[in-house]
Amino acid sequence: xxxxxxxxxxxxxxxxxxxxxxxxxxxxxxxxxxxxxxxxxxxxxxxxxxxxxxxxxxxxxxxxxxxxxxxxxxxxxxxxxxxxxxxxxxxxxxxxxxxxxxxxxxxxxxxxxxxxxxxxxxxxxxxxxxxxxxxxxxxxxxxxxxxxxxxxxxxxxxxxxxxxxxxxxxxxxxxxxxxxxxxxxxxxxxxxxxxxxxxxxxxxxxxxxxxxxxxxxxxxxxxxxxxxxxxxxxxxxxxxxxxxxxxxxxxxxxxxxxxxxxxxxxxxxxxxxxxxxxxxxxxxxxxxxxxxxxxxxxxxxxxxxxxxxxxxxxxxxxxxxxxxxxxxxxxxxxxxxxxxxxxxxxxxxxxxxxxxxxxxxxxxxxxxxxxxxxxxxxxxxxxxxxxxxxxxxxxxxxxxxxxxxxxxxxxxxxxxxxxxxxxxxxxxxxxxxxxxxxxxxxxxxxxxxxxxxxxxxxxxxxxxxxxxxxxxxxxxxxxxxxxxxxxxxxxxxxxxxxxxxxxxxxxxxxxxxxxxxxxxxxxxxxxxxxxxxxxxxxxxxxxxxxxxxxxxxxxxxxxxxxxxxxxxxxxxxxxxxxxxxxxxxxxxxxxxxxxxxxxxxxxxxxxxxxxxxxxxxxxxxxxxxxxxxxxxxxxxxxxxxxxxxxxxxxxxxxxx
Amino acid sequence: xxxxxxxxxxxxxxxxxxxxxxxxxxxxxxxxxxxxxxxxxxxxxxxxxxxxxxxxxxxxxxxxxxxxxxxxxxxxxxxxxxxxxxxxxxxxxxxxxxxxxxxxxxxxxxxxxxxxxxxxxxxxxxxxxxxxxxxxxxxxxxxxxxxxxxxxxxxxxxxxxxxxxxxxxxxxxxxxxxxxxxxxxxxxxxxxxxxxxxxxxxxxxxxxxxxxxxxxxxxxxxxxxxxxxxxxxxxxxxxxxxxxxxxxxxxxxxxxxxxxxxxxxxxxxxxxxxxxxxxxxxxxxxxxxxxxxxxxxxxxxxxxxxxxxxxxxxxxxxxxxxxxxxxxxx
Ligand SMILES: [Cu+2]
Numbered sequence: 009x010x011x012x013x014x015x016x017x018x019x020x021x022x023x024x025x026x027x028x029x030x031x032x033x034x035x036x037x038x039x040x041x042x043x044x045x046x047x048x049x050x051x052x053x054x055x056x057x058x059x060x061x062x063x064x065x066x067x068x069x070x071x072x073x074x075x076x077x078x079x080x081x082x083x084x085x086x087x088x089x090x091x092x093x094x095x096x097x098x099x100x101x102x103x104x105x106x107x108x109x110x111x112x113x114x115x116x117x118x119x120x121x122x123x124x125x126x127x128x129x130x131x132x133x134x135x136x137x138x139x140x141x142x143x144x145x146x147x148x149x150x151x152x153x154x155x156x157x158x159x160x161x162x163x164x165x166x167x168x169x170x171x172x173x174x175x176x177x178x179x180x181x182x183x184x185x186x187x188x189x190x191x192x193x194x195x196x197x198x199x200x201x202x203x204x205x206x207x208x209x210x211x212x213x214x215x216x217x218x219x220x221x222x223x224x225x226x227x228x229x230x231x232x233x234x235x236x237x238x239x240x241x242x243x244x245x246x247x248x249x250x251x252x253x254x255x256x257x258x259x260x261x262x263x264x265x266x267x268x269x270x271x272x273x274x275x276x277x278x279x280x281x282x283x284x285x286x287x288x289x290x291x292x293x294x295x296x297x298x299x300x301x302x303x304x305x306x307x308x309x310x311x312x313x314x315x316x317x318x319x320x321x322x323x324x325x326x327x328x329x330x331x332x333x334x335x336x337x338x339x340x341x342x343x344x345x346x347x348x349x350x351x352x353x354x355x356x357x358x359x360x361x362x363x364x365x366x367x368x369x370x371x372x373x374x375x376x377x378x379x380x381x382x383x384x385x386x387x388x389x390x391x392x393x394x395x396x397x398x399x400x401x402x403x404x405x406x407x408x409x410x411x412x413x414x415x416x417x418x419x420x421x422x423x424x425x426x427x428x429x430x431x432x433x434x435x436x437x438x439x440x441x442x443x444x445x446x447x448x449x450x451x452x453x454x455x456x457x458x459x460x461x462x463x464x465x466x467x468x469x470x471x472x473x474x475x476x477x478x479x480x481x482x483x484x485x486x487x488x489x490x491x492x493x494x495x496x497x498x499x500x501x502x503x504x505x506x507x508x509x510x511x512x513x514x515x516x517x518x519x520x521x522x523x524x525x526x527x528x529x530x531x532x533x534x535x536x537x538x539x540x541x542x543x544x545x546x547x548x549x550x551x552x553x554x555x556x557x558x559x560x561x562x563x564x565x566x567x568x569x570x571x572x573x574x575x576x577x578x579x580x581x582x583x584x585x586x587x588x589x590x591x592x593x594x595x596x597x598x599x600x601x602x603x604x605x606x607x608x609x610x611x612x613x614x615x616x617x618x619x620x621x622x623x624x625x626x627x628x629x630x631x632x633x634x635x636x637x638x639x640x641x642x643x644x645x646x647x648x649x650x651x652x653x654x655x656x657x658x659x660x661x662x663x664x
Numbered sequence: 665x666x667x668x669x670x671x672x673x674x675x676x677x678x679x680x681x682x683x684x685x686x687x688x689x690x691x692x693x694x695x696x697x698x699x700x701x702x703x704x705x706x707x708x709x710x711x712x713x714x715x716x717x718x719x720x721x722x723x724x725x726x727x728x729x730x731x732x733x734x735x736x737x738x739x740x741x742x743x744x745x746x747x748x749x750x751x752x753x754x755x756x757x758x759x760x761x762x763x764x765x766x767x768x769x770x771x772x773x774x775x776x777x778x779x780x781x782x783x784x785x786x787x788x789x790x791x792x793x794x795x796x797x798x799x800x801x802x803x804x805x806x807x808x809x810x811x812x813x814x815x816x817x818x819x820x821x822x823x824x825x826x827x828x829x830x831x832x833x834x835x836x837x838x839x840x841x842x843x844x845x846x847x848x849x850x851x852x853x854x855x856x857x858x859x860x861x862x863x864x865x866x867x868x869x870x871x872x873x874x875x876x877x878x879x880x881x882x883x884x885x886x887x888x889x890x891x892x893x894x895x896x897x898x899x900x901x902x903x904x905x906x907x908x909x910x911x912x913x914x915x916x917x918x919x920x921x922x923x924x925x926x927x928x929x930x931x932x933x934x935x936x937x938x939x940x941x942x943x944x945x946x947x948x949x950x951x952x953x954x955x956x957x958x959x960x961x962x963x964x965x966x967x968x969x970x971x972x973x974x975x976x977x978x979x980x981x982x983x984x985x986x987x988x989x990x991x992x993x994x
Contacts, residue, residue: 172919244916250893251876251918338894339962344877345892379747381762387772409879410890411871411897414800418787425783429775436771439737440764444677446747457738464734468727475786477719477796480888481706484879484914548705550883552914555922559910635761 046127049098049223053230056094061087068330082330084257088234088264092227099223100129104216129223131215132618136222137201138515141508143226144197147189148501149580150233154182156577159539159570165557175556177240177258184232184245184262188269190496191358192225192276194365195311198507199280199304201515205609205616206298208289208625208643213282221276228269235261244554246355249336249347253328260326267322270315273361277311280304289643291627298607298631299382302389303368306396307361314357314400321350348410352403360399362496364392366463366503367434370456373510374441376605377453381632383440384433391433398427408479417476424474431467435460450603451525455506458533462498466491469544487547490540498536505532505583513598516591517614524586531579538572606631606642621645677740685736689729696724706886709909709930710901712797713886719789719796726778799871799889799897802959808832808866808900815868815898818849819957825850825940827933833862836957837871839878839891842920844911851940853957854947859911859928862936863903871897872960879915882928890915896959903930 064083096102107114125135126142157178161169170178200222204212212218235241235258243251243262252259284305288297297305324335325347334340336347367388375382382388404412404420438460447453469491472478482488505528513519542565549565551558558566590596601610608631612620623646633639701721706713790796794806814832817823825831836847838855847855859882861867871880873891881888882901889899913924931939944951955961 172922176916176919176921242916242918246916248877248916251916254876254918338892378745383761384763384768386763387768409798409888409899410877411799411801411892411895414795414803414805417798418783418790421786421790422783425779425786429772429779432771432775435734436768439734439741440767442738442741442745443761445741445745447741447745448747457742460734460738464731468731471782472720472723472727475719475723475782475789476798477716477786477789477793478723480712480716480796480798480886481720481883483888484881550705550910550912552881552912552921554916557922632762 044098044100044103044129045124046099049095052094052098053091053227054094056090056092057087057234059094060085060090063090081257081260084234084238084260085264085326085330088231088261091234092224092231092268095227095230096220096223101216101220101223103129129219131211131219133200133204133212133215133218134515134616134620136218137197137199139222140192140196140200140225141515143222143229144189144193144504147185147229148193150229151182151186151189152577152580154178154185156574158182159573161556162558162566163570165560165563165566168556170556172556173239173242176242176244176554177236179554180241180244180262181232181235184265185229186496187245187358188225188228188232188265190362190500191269191273191311193500193504194369194507195276195280195304195307195361196222196225198369198504198511199307199365200276202511202609203280203283203301203304204287205612205620206301206607207284207287207292208608208621208627209283209287210620210624211287212279213287214279217275217279221272221279224268224272224275228265228272231261231268232265233261235259235265246351247325247347248351249325249328249344250338252325252347253337257329259329263322263325263329267319267326270319270322273311273315274319277308277315280308281312284308289625289627291643293627295386296627296630297389298372299385299388300365300368300372303364303371303392306392307364307368310357310361310364310396310399314354314361317350318354318358321347321354324350345410345412348407349403352406353400355406356403357396357399359492359495360395362500363431363463364395366459366500367392369503369507369510370459371434371437371441372607373452373456373506373603374438375632375634376510376603376607377448377450377456378441378445379448379634380441380443380445381634381636382437383443384437385630385632387433388437391430391437394430394433395427398423398430402427405474405479408476409483421474421476425471428467428471428474435464450509451520451522451529452506452510452603454526454529454533455502455509458529459499459502459506461533462494462502462536465541466494466498469494482547484552485547486543486551486553489553490543490547493540493543498540502533502536505529510603511609513602514609514614514616517598518591518595519598519602521586521590521594521596524582524589528579528582528586531575531582535572535576535579539569539576542566542569542572606634608643611643611645677744681736681740684740685729685733688732688736692728692732693725696728697721700724705883707884709884709905709907710797710886710903712793712901713884714904715789715793716796716886719786722785723782726782730778794900797886797888797899797901799899802896802898804898804900807868807898808902811866811868811900814850815870819959821852823850827862827937832866832868834868834870835859835861836959837869837880837889837891838961839871839873839875839880839913839917841875841918842913842924844878844880844891844913844924844926847957848940848944849957851944852948852951853954854944854951855954856943856947857926859926860936860939861903861928861930862933863906863930865933866900866902869899869901870959871899874961876917877915878913878917878924881912881914882909883912884909885928888914894960894962906930906932 061083064086065080068080068082104114126139130136161175200212200218204210238256238258241255241258241262243255247262284301327333328335328337334342336342336344338344371382371388401423402420404416405424408417473482473488473491509520509525546562546565549562551562600614608625625643625645627643628640629642631642704717704720706716708714708717791806794808795804811832814834818834825833834849836849838845838847843857845855845857846859847853869880869887869889871889871891872895873893875893878891879888880891885901887899887901889897891897908927908929911926911928913921917924
């Protein structure tokens with residue numbers, strides 16, 4: 009079979025035609041304020057909220073009031089539902105489906121030029137990627153401020169900054185917003201931006217679904233904070249029933265918020281999985297796919313398959329609170345265990361949604377900064393797939409002491425410990441790649457190395473937690489809390505920073521300042537560990553999670569942790585300062601390939617054309633042949649070739 | 665460079681790393697064993713706690729070599745294989761750098777062996793530990809001798825417990841927003857806000873809740889069991905030392921979750937007998953108003969923690985009736 013290197017741009021809906029070729033422009037693309045953009049989305053969202061609130065009161069006002077509170081869960085649900093629909097209508101997400109629904113030809117949605125594309129329903133994956141960068145930073149900043157509030161409260165066991173209701177509200181919002189952010193922090197910005205570039209594609213498989221996933225993600229932010237006027241929700245991010253059933257209308261914001269974020273997760277995962285499977289350039293066989301793409305593919309599979317459970321669980325909860333069903337109400341034939349199981353059946357794959365992309369970034373950039381090929385590529389890729397599969401069989405380790413069927417516990421102890429085998433592959437890959445390398449300690453490399461330090465502690469303590477006799481002591485305490493901050497913040501967030509410092513020069517054409525970057529890295533790394541390591545000891549000494557007070561003798565450790573946390577928070581200000589300084593105040597033009605990477609994403613022009621590649625590249629090898637003399641180039645980009653290059657392929661992996 | 669030279673360099677690196685690793689691991693494990701291990705939670709107040717502490721310490725002793733192994737490797741790499749360092753060997757390219765079958769297979773074998781050992785070890789500890797003090801649900805599969813008999817008897821009014829009889833003491837823990845109360849079915853089913861336990865006695869904690877999910881965590885006893893509404897959750901521990909212990913709720917149960925703690929006491933068997941019989945007769949008037957002892961209860965219409973609870977599934981739930989009939993006289 010022969011595959012031509014040159015492929016025509018598909019003239020299908022969603023393809024990225026330059027404006028000159030476009031027919032009637034869609035509303036999302038028209039210039040000026042008489043079109044669809046962030047402003048119209050906000051206006052329609054507010055209108056939707058008010059309309060829904062009124063409607064909810066009209067429909068259910070006579071029976072669904074929370075006693076003596078003047079609040080109504082149904083009204084809150086309808087308000088949020090109409091708000092999200094208004095938001096999506098306002099941004100233009102429904103134009104295309106609506107046109108199709110009424111059998112009319114949809115308008116062209118070519119990418120418009122200029123800065124305003126960042127505030128619109130734009131179909132270019134690079135624009136969506138940058139929108140996601142801003143989006144996740146917004147989530148992170150808000151969640152971080154809430155974390156500062158928690159640590160401030162815990163400075164003293166007897167003097168309180170907040171009332172217990174406010175405190176639990178802050179804890180719950182912090183946990184939920186951070187978990188929502190963590191599902192998308194790498195997949196959203198860097199996945200959407202770089203997957204097509206790394207597999208040699210001109211676009212994502214479903215650009216509209218991609219844009220939808222972002223705008224729904226932002227809507228989730230508004231939904232989760234809509235709980236505040238109702239006094240928040242008291243359940244933490246785990247939302248356990250019957251506390252959930254007992255809570256006020258703010259609980260709806262949590263349940264519906266996860267449903268909304270869940271829609272975005274499913275959409276993003278589905279879109280990315282299809283893209284990686286179908287849109288690879290000719291010659292991009294499965295053994296040449298960059299390891300970051302493997303990690304995102306495994307994550308996409310988890311997003312697509314695990315999230316529906318969360319979505320359904322959230323809707324059951326909404327029905328319990330509005331339509332008086334009893335899914336989670338034991339007294340009326342339901343079961344609080346149903347929520348626990350549904351939640352963690354999603355929740356544990358979720359943990360790996362928050363780990364695998366970090367592994368992917370680190371494995372991707374290690375070869376660049378060690379000037380060596382990636383060690384044990386196949387082990388790395390199969391480890392990621394193995395983790396993804398096994399992650400569906402471990403969820404009951406969150407329920408060891410809950411009174412589940414007791415003989416399930418050895419089984420879930422076994423599966424949980426088994427998953428540490430494929431998870432541990434990242435250390436084999438990392439250590440093998442470092443072996444006799446020439447390590448360049450650039451900022452991305454420092455963050456990548458920090459992941460190994462942090463994730464090792466997070467992983468080993470995870471094995472402790474999986475052991476039922478030890479779990480009796482550490483479950484539900486600060487030990488667990490520290491463990492998952494070590495994996496999610498110490499792993500995922502450090503990897504995200506590595507990825508940003510590594511790829512921002514390509515995304516923006518500007519280099520991040522190295523001096524400020526070093527300050528950022530060292531403060532973040534040191535004070536991350538000084539914040540969270542004492543929490544292991546605090547947990548071992550008996551402090552449960554989510555408490556506003558604690559034993560007097562734990563004040564020293566708590567204060568140490570709090571003060572470190574404030575400096576850790578300040579390190580993020582250093583990051584924002586660096587971002588502002590390097591991008592706007594004193595921008596330094598980035599070289600075309602500042603790290604001398606072989607990755608395909610660095611081979612296109614900067615700024616990257618809307619098409620990504622002038623011609624679809626023909627992939628000739630994986631991007632890891634550093635220090636291999638006589639290795640072929642990664643790809644034939646076809647730009648300087650007169651005759652049409654034709655390669656002979658036996659492993660037929662071209663796009664469908 | 666010749667392959668022979670390269671091989672020599674390789675064994676040289678690996679040998680140096682292994683030496684540092686072994687020295688540091690042995691030192692860390694010895695320090696831990698003699699200095700920290702005796703103080704590792706949950707201590708030795710019950711036989712469950714003692715067994716769980718042993719389990720914890722085994723994990724620590726295995727964890728240090730793993731942590732130190734990776735740290736030594738990373739530290740060695742940073743020091744010796746930095747690009748700035750003069751005279752570093754050229755990086756090895758080609759197939760050797762892309763994988764090493766021996767290294768990969770031994771990595772997978774070693775991690776698998778460790779992991780399978782840990783799973784087996786944990787399972788044995790769990791079974792020998794009679795559930796290790798964790799909540800086993802309403803139908804425990806691993807239980808101390810005599811506990812089934814004691815728990816069956818607890819539901820009849822004739823159940824009793826006497827010092828020196830080696831009987832299992834049944835204690836019901838009732839979680840409610842935001843406190844724990846305790847019922848002693850072998851002493852007429854009185855309810856107390858105090859948790860007093862006899863020493864050298866097998867205790868069967870029967871944990872339930874009147875409202876939301878709580879978790880009964882008796883830290884020094886090494887007992888943790890979620891309190892679920894409408895469900896009994898059983899956990900065992902055999903007391904071994906006199907003294908007081910801490911009880912905290914370890915599952916978020918609403919705004920005052922952080923304040924949901926108290927302490928309990930292990931006393932001698934005869935002191936316990938005295939306390940229990942005294943409290944039984946002192947509380948007799950109140951106990952009459954309580955529902956008959958049952959594994960679970962349906963909360964009454966007064967709402968969470970607001971009043972008494974109606975009997976366990978004996979009479980149909982009727983808020984008006986309950987409110988009228990069982991409301992205690994002011
Ligand atoms: Cu509680």
